[in-house]
Amino acid sequence: MVEAEQLAFRYPDKQREVLTDITLQLTAGRTLITGASGSGKSTLFSLMNRLYPDNCDGIVTGKLHLFDRSYDTYTAGEVNRRVGTVFQDPDSQFVMQTVEEELIFTLENFAVARDEMMARVATILAELQLTDYRDRVIHDLSGGEKQQIAVACALIGKPEWLLLDEPLAHLDPETSTRFVQWLDNVAQTVNVVVIEHRPFLWGGFFDREVELVNGRINYDGPFVARPDYTFSPVKVTQGNTVLFHVPQLKRITFKLAASELTVAEGDLIAVLGRNGSGKSTWLKSLAREHQEVGLVPQSPARLFITSDVTRELAYGHNRPIEDIMNRLGLGPFRNDHPLSLSHGQKRRLAIGVMMLSNKRLIAFDEPTAGQDEISLRALYELMVERTRAGQTVLFVTHDLSFARIANTYYLMREGYLSGPYDASLWNETELLQAHGLLLEES
Amino acid sequence: MTFHEMNPTIKFLTVTLLMFGLAFMYNPWTPLAVFIGTLILQILFSNVNWKRWGLFMIPFLFTALGTLWTTLVFGKEAGGEVMFTLFGNDVTVENVMLASTLSLRVLAFTALSLLFTLTTDPKRFVYSLMQQGKLSPKIAYSVFVGFRFFPILKHELMQLYETHALRGVRLETRLDHIRHVPNLIIPLLAGSIRQAERIAFSMEARGFTGEPRATYEVVAITRYDFLLASLLIVLFGVSVWIGI
Amino acid sequence: MLKSWKLKEIVLLAILSVVFAVVYLAFVHVGNLWAGLIGPIAYEWIFGIWFIVSIIAAYIIRRPGAAFLSEVLAATIEMMIGNAIGPRIILVGIIQGLGAEAAFAVTGYKRYDLWVLMLAGFGAAATSFAYTYVMGGLVALSPTYVATMFALRATSGMLIAGLGGKILSDLLLRTGALEGYALARKGRVHG
Ligand SMILES: Nc1ncnc2c1ncn2[C@@H]1O[C@H](COP(=O)(O)OP(=O)(O)OP(=O)(O)O)[C@@H](O)[C@H]1O
Ligand SMILES: Nc1ncnc2c1ncn2[C@@H]1O[C@H](COP(=O)(O)OP(=O)(O)OP(=O)(O)O)[C@@H](O)[C@H]1O
Ligand SMILES: [Mg+2]
Ligand SMILES: [Mg+2]
Numbered sequence: 009m010v011e012a013e014q015l016a017f018r019y020p021d022k023q024r025e026v027l028t029d030i031t032l033q034l035t036a037g038r039t040l041i042t043g044a045s046g047s048g049k050s051t052l053f054s055l056m057n058r059l060y061p062d063n064c065d066g067i068v069t070g071k072l073h074l075f076d077r078s079y080d081t082y083t084a085g086e087v088n089r090r091v092g093t094v095f096q097d098p099d100s101q102f103v104m105q106t107v108e109e110e111l112i113f114t115l116e117n118f119a120v121a122r123d124e125m126m127a128r129v130a131t132i133l134a135e136l137q138l139t140d141y142r143d144r145v146i147h148d149l150s151g152g153e154k155q156q157i158a159v160a161c162a163l164i165g166k167p168e169w170l171l172l173d174e175p176l177a178h179l180d181p182e183t184s185t186r187f188v189q190w191l192d193n194v195a196q197t198v199n200v201v202v203i204e205h206r207p208f209l210w211g212g213f214f215d216r217e218v219e220l221v222n223g224r225i226n227y228d229g230p231f232v233a234r235p236d237y238t239f240s241p242v243k244v245t246q247g248n249t250v251l252f253h254v255p256q257l258k259r260i261t262f263k264l265a266a267s268e269l270t271v272a273e274g275d276l277i278a279v280l281g282r283n284g285s286g287k288s289t290w291l292k293s294l295a296r297e298h299q300e301v302g303l304v305p306q307s308p309a310r311l312f313i314t315s316d317v318t319r320e321l322a323y324g325h326n327r328p329i330e331d332i333m334n335r336l337g338l339g340p341f342r343n344d345h346p347l348s349l350s351h352g353q354k355r356r357l358a359i360g361v362m363m364l365s366n367k368r369l370i371a372f373d374e375p376t377a378g379q380d381e382i383s384l385r386a387l388y389e390l391m392v393e394r395t396r397a398g399q400t401v402l403f404v405t406h407d408l409s410f411a412r413i414a415n416t417y418y419l420m421r422e423g424y425l426s427g428p429y430d431a432s433l434w435n436e437t438e439l440l441q442a443h444g445l446l447l448e449e450s
Numbered sequence: 451m452t453f454h455e456m457n458p459t460i461k462f463l464t465v466t467l468l469m470f471g472l473a474f475m476y477n478p479w480t481p482l483a484v485f486i487g488t489l490i491l492q493i494l495f496s497n498v499n500w501k502r503w504g505l506f507m508i509p510f511l512f513t514a515l516g517t518l519w520t521t522l523v524f525g526k527e528a529g530g531e532v533m534f535t536l537f538g539n540d541v542t543v544e545n546v547m548l549a550s551t552l553s554l555r556v557l558a559f560t561a562l563s564l565l566f567t568l569t570t571d572p573k574r575f576v577y578s579l580m581q582q583g584k585l586s587p588k589i590a591y592s593v594f595v596g597f598r599f600f601p602i603l604k605h606e607l608m609q610l611y612e613t614h615a616l617r618g619v620r621l622e623t624r625l626d627h628i629r630h631v632p633n634l635i636i637p638l639l640a641g642s643i644r645q646a647e648r649i650a651f652s653m654e655a656r657g658f659t660g661e662p663r664a665t666y667e668v669v670a671i672t673r674y675d676f677l678l679a680s681l682l683i684v685l686f687g688v689s690v691w692i693g694i
Numbered sequence: 695m696l697k698s699w700k701l702k703e704i705v706l707l708a709i710l711s712v713v714f715a716v717v718y719l720a721f722v723h724v725g726n727l728w729a730g731l732i733g734p735i736a737y738e739w740i741f742g743i744w745f746i747v748s749i750i751a752a753y754i755i756r757r758p759g760a761a762f763l764s765e766v767l768a769a770t771i772e773m774m775i776g777n778a779i780g781p782r783i784i785l786v787g788i789i790q791g792l793g794a795e796a797a798f799a800v801t802g803y804k805r806y807d808l809w810v811l812m813l814a815g816f817g818a819a820a821t822s823f824a825y826t827y828v829m830g831g832l833v834a835l836s837p838t839y840v841a842t843m844f845a846l847r848a849t850s851g852m853l854i855a856g857l858g859g860k861i862l863s864d865l866l867l868r869t870g871a872l873e874g875y876a877l878a879r880k881g882r883v884h885g
Contacts, residue, residue, distance in 0.1 A: 059651050064874055085659035093655045100648035105598050112666045117657035125666055315870055324618045345870045466781045473829050509726035524839045552831045563780020572774040586696055592708035599712050640871035646709040650702035
């Protein structure tokens with residue numbers, strides 16, 4: 009589908025090329041694309057579905073053919089009928105208001121006959137176990153729910169190729185396992201290209217791997233399975249305890265029960281639970297109720313208020329920022345606009361911002377989503393430092409390998425927070441299954 | 451057969467036509483007749499929420515009054531018998547006729563407009579413009595995206611307050627919140643522009659090319675549409691006749 | 695006309711129209727209350743507000759038709775969200791849009807300096823005034839009163855729409871949100 013020779017790409021407002029000397033032939037099958045955060049994976053995707061260079065005035069050199077035709081001979085939207093895409097950011101990939109409207113919009117683009125549409129919508133929703141979401145307003149869905157809907161939208165048009173940019177990043181462990189199994193069946197008829205930092209989750213799904221390093225292809229060959237990374241628990245020293253109260257909250261389709269949280273200074277806490285169980289809602293309420301809580305939201309870009317990385321980190325205090333900036337790998341981007349960073353970089357910048365705050369409790373909503381291992385190690389170190397300094401660190405994650413670092417656990421289920429648990433939680437199979445952390449053996 | 455079901459494009463054209471016609475009528479009776487006739491038609495062929503109707507009407511009552519007295523006070527010198535003097539301006543019969551024509555025209559325009567607005571679903575109107583009016587799908591869908599923006603804008607604004615709170619802006623009272631609004635306008639607009647860009651990307655990624663297309667929503671034309679349109683036109687004809 | 699436009703430019707145009715439709719509607723209500731007290735002249739000095747989207751859209755997107763289309767869309771949306779002037783407002787939009795568009799057409803869609811933007815504000819004021827003259831029956835009013843109305847409207851068009859539109863767009867440019875549009879491209883050195 010893609011045939012590139014000495015392809016290079018540069019964003020108009022940047023000096024350096026993000027992709028250099030790319031020579032790549034994508035053939036039918038299942039390809040994995042890996043590479044550190046910021047290495048140009050998402051940019052490559054946008055060239056493959058022809059959103060770029062048209063839409064960003066980017067500068068392309070070299071050869072780029074899509075389905076045997078040069079990319080610049082296509083009109084906007086044309087190639088996208090053969091190539092479905094799920095973007096990395098769950099927040100910004102929808103056009104219409106409700107799930108059903110969104111799916112129908114896609115079918116209209118594919119010129120599907122009118123009397124076939126409703127049946128197709130029902131089928132895809134049923135297959136992905138999303139039928140309940142049919143009439144929901146997309147904007148109100150949780151991050152993971154949005155990502156699942158995005159997958160349904162990309163697939164309903166039955167494209168020949170499917171580009172998935174970190175599709176599991178916001179899915180709970182059970183849903184992601186189920187998704188990979190399901191895709192394994194679907195992918196008999198569709199070719200798949202996936203960007204993923206944790207190939208481990210996909211088992212033996214892939215047959216080829218392409219690795220990018222700094223915008224160049226470093227490896228292109230058969231996929232080699234490797235084990236997941238591991239993290240060991242942090243030893244914490246607990247100080248005085250503080251009581252936080254989160255009031256009850258009612259939404260049309262969701263109710264968050266009131267909860268009390270007693271945390272010790274210097275503790276490291278993880279909150280786990282299914283997609284849509286209310287973790288983000290709970291965190292937002294917590295931050296709203298208590299000024300001494302700092303929060304990095306699930307969509308980290310929401311935190312930014314200045315126009316470059318340095319200012320963003322230095323905003324509102326006069327502590328030194330260099331150390332954190334470099335450890336989060338943001339040094340080379342110090343003068344860039346926060347919103348022009350890659351997704352992983354944005355998240356790390358938001359993390360850096362909160363790490364520099366002197367809030368009593370710093371909360372991170374899915375800080376691990378879309379991070380490579382090096383970034384996770386940096387995150388780990390920073391969290392440890394904060395707890396040593398007497399701050400309490402709390403994070404929500406779907407990454408069970410990283411979650412192991414915590415000292416205290418809470419579980420969220422249908423709006424009810426339970427806990428605290430200690431590390432013995434990992435042996436409680438039934439509890440884990442009930443919270444979507446383990447797939448029930450069927 | 452109701453105005454709600456009427457094809458929006460045809461409804462739109464008819465109502466516009468009537469308004470245009472009205473602009474050329476210089477006697478108070480025609481606009482008055484149109485005003486009353488429109489109300490009657492609306493009662494007969496639609497399900498009006500009169501509370502909303504009244505709410506929309508109120509500002510235009512003001513305008514009608516304003517028009518009335520401006521035309522009286524600042525009216526051109528006109529011949530004829532002077533009826534009374536207002537703020538030093540001699541008001542003739544002709545002045546009064548003209549003033550009441552203009553202010554009644556405001557009311558008739560408003561009644562016609564409300565007939566359209568209160569019975570038309572915006573989405574259906576856009577679909578109909580695309581299907582019958584050959585409106586470019588690119589524009590039509592951009593407008594749909596625009597509609598989606600009302601809730602988004604509200605949400606973004608709340609989000610901005612939350613962001614600023616997280617970054618250390620302290621807003622305690624309601625007044626603080628209001629005072630903070632100017633600091634939010636540019637970020638709010640900038641955020642919307644970025645969202646718009648991403649939505650455009652998504653449309654393309656979903657295979658939207660902007661060519662004429664089939665839609666699931668079909669807005670048809672039936673003979674009732676022509677019937678209702680003729681009713682409105684007859685109303686206008688009768689009103690003109692009354693004026694003579 | 696729309697063939698050469700990018701989809702994101704059209705969507706941006708629509709979003710601007712939506713945002714300003716809300717602003718327009720708000721000012722209609724402000725104006726209405728006023729107008730009840732001091733007559734139609736109440737609108738004149740704030741009239742520039744109702745041209746601003748033309749200038750902003752044209753200045754940012756820099757394509758033939760941007761000024762016209764944005765104004766028409768804003769008017770249409772304003773009608774649909776509850777301006778009881780109704781379908782007539784679309785006609786008003788068309789007329790004002792043409793006035794603003796004319797200024798950009800005259801300069802060959804090449805110049806977007808402040809004076810061109812102010813000229814566009816003036817253009818919109820001129821055409822919209824012609825419309826008011828006919829539809830509002832201004833023939834009935836004394837010429838001096840009419841002249842005052844026009845002078846106020848033209849000034850308002852040049853200052854609020856022309857100057858105001860430029861200031862607002864430049865502020866937006868600074869946030870980086872306009873990176874992918876013609877306005878930002880102009881200021882960028884390719885190399
Ligand atoms: N719209 C943009 N404008 C300017 N620069 C950009 C833009 N998007 C990305 N970049 C830059 O291009 C580089 C590659 O970004 P890209 O999003 O392709 O990375 P990625 O490999 O997908 O990373 P991640 O794993 O974090 O998502 C980054 O250094 C980023 O700063
Ligand atoms: N503004 C809203 N209006 C209505 N429902 C909402 C709103 N926000 C969230 N919800 C619903 O509340 C539930 C909880 O959402 P929340 O974002 O807290 O989930 P989450 O646990 O963070 O999920 P995820 O792991 O996918 O991020 C979801 O079902 C979501 O659809
Ligand atoms: Mg990426
Ligand atoms: Mg969440």
